[in-house]
Structures are given as C-alpha cells and as structure tokens.
Amino acid sequence: MTDPTPAVEQPVLRVRNLVKSYGDVPVLRGVDLDVDEHRVVTLIGASGSGKSTLLRCVDLLEQVDDGQVWLDGQDVTDPRVDADAVRRRIGVVFQAYNLFPHLSVLDNITLAPRRVHGVDRAEAEERAVALLDRIGLAGRARAYPDQLSGGQAQRTAIVRALAVQPRLLLLDEVTSALDPELVGEVLALVREVAEGGMTILMATHEMGFARSAADVVCFLEGGVLLEQGPPEQVLVDPQHERTRQFLRRVVAAGRL
Amino acid sequence: MVPPVSEVEVARRSYRRSRQRRSTWVAVASTLVFAAVLVVGTVSAPGWQRTQESFLDPGVARRALPLVLEGLWLNLRVLVVAAVCVLALGLVVALLRTLRGPVWAPVRLLMTLYTDVFRGMPLIVLLYIIGFGVPGLRLQGVPTDKVVLGATAIILIYSAYVAEVFRAGIESVHPSQRAAARALGLTHRQTTRLVVLPQAVRNVTPPLLNDLVALQKDVGLISVLGAIDAVRQAQILSATTANFTPYIVAAVLFVLLAVPTARLADWATARARRRQQAGGLL
Structure with missing residues (x-):
C-alpha cells in the first residue's frame, strides 16, 4: 500500500454517469469513478458486471451511450476529440495478452514508441531492452510471442504498454488467462509498476492482490458501482449485502 | 544420457513398424491394380487404335515439342507479369474496400462493383470484349497487341478474385489485434499496415498459391485472341x-x-497448419 498522497486538484481519470449497452443489454448503468494520480484502483465483481466494458470505454475502444470521461481534465467522450491522441496517453493490457504474433518481443514493445511517438529505432530498442532486463526477459527479445509462456507473454504485454510512458495504465484481468503458478510473476510486476508511481485502474479477480496493493477497491454489479473504498473496508467489512454475497462466493472458491 | 527404452515401448515400436510395412505393401499393391485396370480398360477400348494414332503419335510429338515450347515461353512471360499485377491490383482493391469514412463511399462502392462484375464474368467473354472491342475503338495510345490485351483481361478477372482472398485474410485477423494496436495509439491506417496486413498476407498465402496454379493454365486462353502461345x-x-x-x-x-x-502451395498450407496447431497427433 502506498502512503496517502497529498490531495491533488484533479484526478487523472474522472468518470461520471457512464452508460453503455450492447444492443438491448445494458452493461454500464451510470458509473461514477475517480482515479487520482499515483493510485491503484481495482475493479472487482462477477463476470459480466461491466468491469471490462468500463475499461474499454475509458480507452475509447467503445463509444459510450451516455455520461462523460475526463482524462487530466479533458472530456475525452467529446466526439471532436482525437481518439488516437487520447489512447496515446493510456496504456492497456488485455486478458489474452494480444501480442502481435508476427513481431518479435522487441518489435512488439518498440512498435508504438517508434511509429506513434517518433522515437528512433536505436533509442526505442535500448529502452525496450532495459525494460525487458528489469523483468528478466532480455534474453527473449528476439523470440516470438508463441514461444513465450503465458506469464512471459503477459509481462511482455505490460512492458509494451509501459514503453510509451502512459499517464494511466488500464489492466483488464491480466492474470485470468494464466496458469495458477504463473499468476505470481505477473502480479509482482504490476506491484512493482504501481510502486514506481504509475496510476492504475485494473479489473481483477485476484482479491488477495487487491487487498495488498490497491488504494481503492470498487465493487461492480450489474453495471452499477455498488461500493467503493479502501480495501480493508470493501473486502473486510463491506457495507452492501451484494458485496458480502460476492465475497462469500470468492472465499468459497478459495480465492481470498 | 538417454534412459534405456522399456520393454513395453520396444514392443509398441515393433508393432508400429510391422503395421507400417503392411501399409506400404497395401498401398503398392492397390496402386498397381488400379493402374492395370486403367491401362487395360483404355487399351481394350474399341477405338483405341485410332485414338492412339491421332493423339499419341511420337513422331508428331517430337516435331511439335520445340515449337510448343517456344509458345510456352510467351505463356511464362505473360504469367510472371500477370501474377505481379494481380497481386498488386488485388491488394489495392481489397484495401480500398476496407477504407472507412464517408469520403470513400464512392470508392468502396466502385470496388464492390468491380469485384462483383469481374468475378461473375466468364474469362473467355472478357477476352473477346477486350481483345476485339478495345482495338475497335481505334483510340490513340491504346495498345492493340493481342498479348497485352489478353493479359489485361486475365489480370482484371484474377485481381477481382485475389482481392476477395485478401479481404478474407484481412477479416480473419482477430479484432483483438486491432484493439491492441489502437490501444497503443496507432491510427487506423497504421494498424492496417503494420499489424493487420502482415498477418492477413501470412494467412492467405496458401489460397493465393492455389490461385497461381489456376492462373498458370488460364494464361493459355490468350490464344483465343490469336497470340501465338503454346x-x-x-x-x-x-x-x-x-x-x-x-x-x-x-x-x-x-x-x-x-x-x-502445387507442391509449394501444399507446403505453405502445411506450414500454416503447423503454426496454428503446434503438437497433437490428429
């Protein structure tokens, strides 16, 4: 857990009354959420509660039906905003890694710095190798994604998202596709990134991680943010009956 | 050091070897029987004597070979030029069809029309239209060479097919790849060029090679315009x-x-399959 940082005037991310449906199925029904700088905010809740959709809306991968999202005070849901410019300031890591199979680990990581941010190849590769070295994958720089273990692939995906020094990092159930023994190495990297001061919004099923690494835990159900607060409150002494039910199921499944 | 093989495994290997030998013999025998039936059936046909004389005359074949080979050289040159043009034009048409934004609506429509018309039209009809219709216009600067006109017709039709192959390849790339690229801040165009197309081309290499086999023989159709090919x-x-x-x-x-x-196409297909499903017996 990080120390409470002095109050900042404006959160990195502010979400107000976010509404999104897929066809007739409402997925988000008016979500309000703030993510302050250097904070780790986790979204918990059952599958289908809207966690991933919320992240996709924040990164403008989905068009919202109503409500607003501000990134550093800029309303990014305004259709006149350049969505590519917004996405450049946000890093995303997906559940299924989504590495580019035709590119080596090194090229996966340097693609955006080179093509989007105009960093020259030598510098981009030097930085990428330095990042890979920190996570013990420098020797795999020339490997292709299908030659990596799940844990290595997901750590590569995290490094790829970090290589453009984003303002906000979105993590969408980054350990859900991993074998249990590989979860630890990925969460250790997330923890290290968080301790480095990155602002993170992550959807997760890892309650233990949420409890020890998050500053704020948000419980989503049926597209509504039912409860949010520090982890010791939401996870240990939840106020809402639905939250208690969810946590009981998680405990019964041996995940807490 | 490799541990010694267990007795069970020795027995299994010996059984597999015996089955393998048996399969080989069955294959050889069945091939021989099949070939014999085919040869005997053909040779014993009542008109075999006449057919042999008019279709399989070794003397005529020997005299024809150099001249037909000379014609084949023209087919080969047309093939190389056509294959390169078809790949380029097909890719351009496929990409134009995937363009987004209202400005491009007429282009998309035109490309759809193009693929519909030229995939639907019989090659031989288009050969006549272009081969005899275009010179009939007597326009300045428009080629009247039979080979050029014939190649043009072939390129137009094959590009329409290949454009659809490329488009299928583009659509076969999983949407999550596009999402990952856009999430990194790549524009729509960069995403297509750097992430989608390389994977799409890899996916469609086997069907493209198959189209190349078809193109190889269809270049022989320029003969209907009077080009002296094989x-x-x-x-x-x-x-x-x-x-x-x-x-x-x-x-x-x-x-x-x-x-x-054809062998190259088989090899490419097998390689693509291996890449997609590493391991497994079936």
Whole structure:
C-alpha cells in the first residue's frame, strides 16, 4: 500500500454517469469513478458486471451511450476529440495478452514508441531492452510471442504498454488467462509498476492482490458501482449485502 | 544420457513398424491394380487404335515439342507479369474496400462493383470484349497487341478474385489485434499496415498459391485472341499435321509447369497448419 498522497486538484481519470449497452443489454448503468494520480484502483465483481466494458470505454475502444470521461481534465467522450491522441496517453493490457504474433518481443514493445511517438529505432530498442532486463526477459527479445509462456507473454504485454510512458495504465484481468503458478510473476510486476508511481485502474479477480496493493477497491454489479473504498473496508467489512454475497462466493472458491 | 527404452515401448515400436510395412505393401499393391485396370480398360477400348494414332503419335510429338515450347515461353512471360499485377491490383482493391469514412463511399462502392462484375464474368467473354472491342475503338495510345490485351483481361478477372482472398485474410485477423494496436495509439491506417496486413498476407498465402496454379493454365486462353502461345502453336500444328498430338504435348507441359507450384502451395498450407496447431497427433 502506498502512503496517502497529498490531495491533488484533479484526478487523472474522472468518470461520471457512464452508460453503455450492447444492443438491448445494458452493461454500464451510470458509473461514477475517480482515479487520482499515483493510485491503484481495482475493479472487482462477477463476470459480466461491466468491469471490462468500463475499461474499454475509458480507452475509447467503445463509444459510450451516455455520461462523460475526463482524462487530466479533458472530456475525452467529446466526439471532436482525437481518439488516437487520447489512447496515446493510456496504456492497456488485455486478458489474452494480444501480442502481435508476427513481431518479435522487441518489435512488439518498440512498435508504438517508434511509429506513434517518433522515437528512433536505436533509442526505442535500448529502452525496450532495459525494460525487458528489469523483468528478466532480455534474453527473449528476439523470440516470438508463441514461444513465450503465458506469464512471459503477459509481462511482455505490460512492458509494451509501459514503453510509451502512459499517464494511466488500464489492466483488464491480466492474470485470468494464466496458469495458477504463473499468476505470481505477473502480479509482482504490476506491484512493482504501481510502486514506481504509475496510476492504475485494473479489473481483477485476484482479491488477495487487491487487498495488498490497491488504494481503492470498487465493487461492480450489474453495471452499477455498488461500493467503493479502501480495501480493508470493501473486502473486510463491506457495507452492501451484494458485496458480502460476492465475497462469500470468492472465499468459497478459495480465492481470498 | 538417454534412459534405456522399456520393454513395453520396444514392443509398441515393433508393432508400429510391422503395421507400417503392411501399409506400404497395401498401398503398392492397390496402386498397381488400379493402374492395370486403367491401362487395360483404355487399351481394350474399341477405338483405341485410332485414338492412339491421332493423339499419341511420337513422331508428331517430337516435331511439335520445340515449337510448343517456344509458345510456352510467351505463356511464362505473360504469367510472371500477370501474377505481379494481380497481386498488386488485388491488394489495392481489397484495401480500398476496407477504407472507412464517408469520403470513400464512392470508392468502396466502385470496388464492390468491380469485384462483383469481374468475378461473375466468364474469362473467355472478357477476352473477346477486350481483345476485339478495345482495338475497335481505334483510340490513340491504346495498345492493340493481342498479348497485352489478353493479359489485361486475365489480370482484371484474377485481381477481382485475389482481392476477395485478401479481404478474407484481412477479416480473419482477430479484432483483438486491432484493439491492441489502437490501444497503443496507432491510427487506423497504421494498424492496417503494420499489424493487420502482415498477418492477413501470412494467412492467405496458401489460397493465393492455389490461385497461381489456376492462373498458370488460364494464361493459355490468350490464344483465343490469336497470340501465338503454346496452345495456339498446338492448334496450328494439329491443323497442319491433321493430328491432335500437339495438344497433348501442350497439356503435358502445362501440367509439368503446375506441379512445382502445387507442391509449394501444399507446403505453405502445411506450414500454416503447423503454426496454428503446434503438437497433437490428429
């Protein structure tokens, strides 16, 4: 857990009354959420509660039906905003890694710095190798994604998202596709990134991680943010009956 | 050091070897029987004598071969030029069809129309239209060479097919790849060029090679315009010798030409399959 940082005037991310449906199925029904700088905010809740959709809306991968999202005070849901410019300031890591199979680990990581941010190849590769070295994958720089273990692939995906020094990092159930023994190495990297001061919004099923690494835990159900607060409150002494039910199921499944 | 093989495994290997030997013998025997039936059936046909004389005359074949080969050289040149043009034009059409934004609506519509028309039109009809219609216009600067006009017709039709192959390849790339690229801040165009297209091209290499095999023999159709290619040579020779053997010579040469490409296509398909499903017995 990080120390409470002095109050900042404006959160990195502010979400107000976010509404999104897929066809007739409402997925988000008016979500309000703030993510302050250097904070780790986790979204918990059952599958289908809207966690991933919320992240996709924040990164403008989905068009919202109503409500607003501000990134550093800029309303990014305004259709006149350049969505590519917004996405450049946000890093995303997906559940299924989504590495580019035709590119080596090194090229996966340097693609955006080179093509989007105009960093020259030598510098981009030097930085990428330095990042890979920190996570013990420098020797795999020339490997292709299908030659990596799940844990290595997901750590590569995290490094790829970090290589453009984003303002906000979105993590969408980054350990859900991993074998249990590989979860630890990925969460250790997330923890290290968080301790480095990155602002993170992550959807997760890892309650233990949420409890020890998050500053704020948000419980989503049926597209509504039912409860949010520090982890010791939401996870240990939840106020809402639905939250208690969810946590009981998680405990019964041996995940807490 | 490799541990010694267990007795169970030794027995299994010996059993597999015996099955393997048996399969080989069955395959050889069945092939021989099948070939014998085919040969005997053909040779014992009542008209075999006449057919052999008019289709399989070794003397005519020997005289026809150099001239047909000369014609085949023209087919080969047309093939190379056509294949390059078809790949380029097909890719451009496929990309134009995937363009987004209202400005491009007429372009998208035009490309859809193009693929519909040229995939639907019989190649031989288009050959006549272009081969005889275009010179009839007597326009300055428009080529009147039969080979050029014939190649143009072939390129137009094959590009429409190949454009659809490319488009299918583009659509076969999982949407999550596009999402990952856009999430990194790449524009729509960069995403297509750097992430989607390289994977799409890799996915469609086997069907493209298959289209190349088809193109190889269809270049022989420029003969209907009077271009002196392998087929046309065979036609002329069969008229002068009153014997069909030159056609057989041309056919054998086209088949020989297709075999390496077909094997290449098989190899590419197998490689693509291996890449997609590493491991597994089935």
